Amino acid sequence: APRLLRKMATGMVTPDAAEAIQSERALIDQVRSRQTDRRVVTLISGKGGVGCTTVALALGTVLMAMRDDRTVLVDVQQGTPSLGALSDVGAPRTVSSLLTETEVVDPPLAASGLGVVDGADWDQRIRRDDIAGVLELLGREHTFNLLDAGNDPGDGGHTALARADQVVVVTGPGPMGAAAMRTAHDRVREVNQMAVAGVITVVVCQTEDAHRETQRQLRNTPRTVVLPPDPHLAAGRPMDASAVSGATREAMLRVTALVASRTTAHG
Numbered sequence: 001a002p003r004l005l006r007k008m009a010t011g012m013v014t015p016d017a018a019e020a021i022q023s024e025r026a027l028i029d030q031v032r033s034r035q036t037d038r039r040v041v042t043l044i045s046g047k048g049g050v051g052c053t054t055v056a057l058a059l060g061t062v063l064m065a066m067r068d069d070r071t072v073l074v075d076v077q078q079g080t081p082s083l084g085a086l087s088d089v090g091a092p093r094t095v096s097s098l099l100t101e102t103e104v105v106d107p108p109l110a111a112s113g114l115g116v117v118d119g120a121d122w123d124q125r126i127r128r129d130d131i132a133g134v135l136e137l138l139g140r141e142h143t144f145n146l147l148d149a150g151n152d153p154g155d156g157g158h159t160a161l162a163r164a165d166q167v168v169v170v171t172g173p174g175p176m177g178a179a180a181m182r183t184a185h186d187r188v189r190e191v192n193q194m195a196v197a198g199v200i201t202v203v204v205c206q207t208e209d210a211h212r213e214t215q216r217q218l219r220n221t222p223r224t225v226v227l228p229p230d231p232h233l234a235a236g237r238p239m240d241a242s243a244v245s246g247a248t249r250e251a252m253l254r255v256t257a258l259v260a261s262r263t264t265a266h267g
Contacts, residue, residue, distance in 0.1 A: 024250070030257035031066045038139045041259055042147040042164035044157070044187065045171060046180030051204035052170040053080070055227070055255070056148040057087070058239035059168070060114040062256040065241065069143035072107050072115030074134060076147050076156035079122035083148075084108050087116045087238055094118040095126055095156075099133050104140050110238065115142065119156070126156030131163065144259075151184075161191045166262050168200045168255070173210040177203060198223070200258045205229055223258060227251045 043059075045052040056073055063071040074095065075083050084092020087110035095117055098105060107115035117134065120126050131147070139145055147164070149157035161167065167188050171181040181201060189196055201224045205211040211228045218224050230248040232240065241249055 024253070027253050027257040028066060030261040031062070031253065033260050035069070035143050035260070038142070039144045039166065039259075039262075040135065040139075040147065040164050041144060041166045041168060042149050042160045043168045043170060044149045044161060044184050045151045045169065046183035046187075047171075047176075048151050050170055050172045050177070050180065051227075051233075052150045053083070053086075053148055054233050054236075055168070055170045055202050055204065055252075056146055057083075057114070058233070058252045059256055059259065060116075060144070060146050061110075061112045061239040062252050063144050063260070064113045066256070067143075067260075070113075070115065070141060071144040071146065072117065072138050072142040073146040073148060074117040074138070075119035076126055076131060076160045077119045077150050077152040078125055078154060078156070080119050080150070082118045083116040084118055086236070087111075087114070089116060092116070092118050094120065095130055095134050096120065096124065098137055099130060101137060105137055106141070107138065112238070119148075125154060128155045128159040131156060131159040135163065158191060161188065161195075164192060164195055166198055166200070166259055167192065167195045168202060168259065170202045170204060173203055173205050173214040198262055200225070200255065202227055202255055206234070225251050225254045225258070227255075 043052050043056045060071050060073045082092050089108035089110060091108060093108055098117060107117050110116055135145055147160035149160045169181060169184040171177045188199055203214050204227045205214055206229050214226045218226060228247045230244050232243045
């Protein structure tokens with residue numbers, strides 16, 4: 001029998017499509033959830049090169065696009081590429097340069113409105129007090145404070161994890177990705193027991209085959225989102241809803257909804 005069609009204001013769609021629209025609206029409502037406190041969300045990985053910074057930038061971009069409050073992304077690692085340069089801001093600033101300010105300061109802004117702050121050079125290090133200081137400066141004006149810790153084992157990454165009310169683990173597919181994920185989850189358990197139950201895992205896939213297989217393996221795994229391969233993001237470009245695929249937009253919307261639906265903070 002032919003599928004039943006259901007007429008909606010946007011045109012003729014199948015019941016499956018109508019259900020998808022309803023699901024998307026529910027996710028958007030979660031993204032827009034009222035926050036009762038400043039949020040500190042730390043993104044970590046068990047190994048380098050899995051796309052932690054890409055996911056962090058995309059998360060911040062979606063939050064800025066769909067909420068009325070402000071979000072800032074701070075790199076708390078040493079020797080990583082400049083977030084400011086990746087985001088095409090005019091005058092990038094580092095954590096250490098922000099800490100020279102004595103009053104509330106606005107970080108450099110990407111085109112999306114996302115605030116971005118660079119980490120430290122190779123010959124510098126980010127101390128535990130630096131993370132507390134930058135959160136004090138930025139947290140007064142930013143509801144979501146995203147800390148990109150990657151797999152950095154230093155004081156900056158440790159403190160960012162310890163102060164988080166939400167942790168996002170970013171990893172890749174396959175056995176190596178699974179091992180890196182376990183390493184990252186072990187790190188959360190050691191540093192921040194209060195964040196363990198709410199950890200979100202994002203698996204970044206580089207091929208369609210890996211995406212299909214990972215979705216099959218993890219389809220019933222809670223708080224886990226599989227990010228499909230996307231040429232726009234793979235090229236190192238910032239998240240742009242008009243340039244990425246529909247599957248990428250949906251996946252990042254799910255990640256953002258999981259982050260925003262946790263509405264209280266302990267840090």
